Amino acid sequence: MKHVQIIAGMLLTCAIITSCGSQADKTADRELTQLGEYFDSIKVATPVYTEDNWDKIKTEYNNTIARVETAGEKLSDDVNKKLETTKADYNSLKDDYETHISEAKAKEEAKDFKMKLRTALFGDYKIGSDMQFNFVTANNALPVYDRFVSTVKENQNNYSREDWDEIKVLYEALDTRKNEIEKDLASSDNLKIAKLKVKFASINAVKRPLAKVSENDDAKQ
Known part of the structure; x- marks a missing residue:
């Protein structure tokens, strides 16, 4: 049982x-x-x-x-x-x-980076996706160039390779617009802009390659 x-x-x-x-x-x-x-x-x-x-x-x-x-x-x-x-x-x-x-x-970070850089270089002027720079006129071309070059000079040691690449694109677009309105520019403004262009070219020729070298060195570490 x-x-x-x-x-x-x-x-x-x-x-x-x-x-x-x-x-x-x-x-x-x-x-x-x-x-x-x-x-x-x-x-x-x-x-x-x-x-x-x-x-x-x-x-x-x-x-x-x-x-x-x-x-x-x-x-x-x-x-x-x-x-x-x-x-x-x-x-x-x-x-x-x-x-x-x-x-x-x-x-989003790239967009923010471009916006901050463009604001520093051009202030309140808004740059469209077409990069036409229609906001630059014969009356304001000199101060626009002056702000651009002065800002680059002041921050030249802080820019990365990406910064310099963006600066190059913006500068070329600004130059294109300047050529479009050059006939309307005052001779004195044109001369001052030419001097600013030389100043920018000398800074760009030295600092942009150095930024690229520095980035490559960082990548190797």
Whole structure:
């Protein structure tokens, strides 16, 4: 009789364990399926690569995985495989978002860098994407050149290679505009601008190559 009771107890225990394991599997499988569907909806939608959106994805993933892994050893091999697949999908999504977010930050930083440099060189004058410099006229060409060259002279030791590249583009655009209005320039202004151009050329000839050399040395370290 006792033998029968022992066997019955063992069978009951196994049944309970099996039932618990089965329930853990069902819960984990459901959680992972829902997370997989969430990932699929992200992939088919127009991506919005922002840190806020990524935080939402990461939070949903972390919460789901935390609930699933609480079951730990109770999960079946099939569910564990599904868990690993879900983790791989998440890591792929993570790489995609981090790459695009990083690129967006770099573009924004480049935009800010250009804006700050242009403001320093030209003050309140706004430079459009067409780089036409229509704000430069025969009446203000001299002060525009003077501010540009004076600012470059004052900051020549602080500019990076990227700064000098942008300065070169801006200077060439300014020169193009100056050639367009030269017939309207006063002779005295034209002469003073010519002297400023010589001053800029001498600074640029020395400092721009040095900035490039310095950047290469930094890259080697």
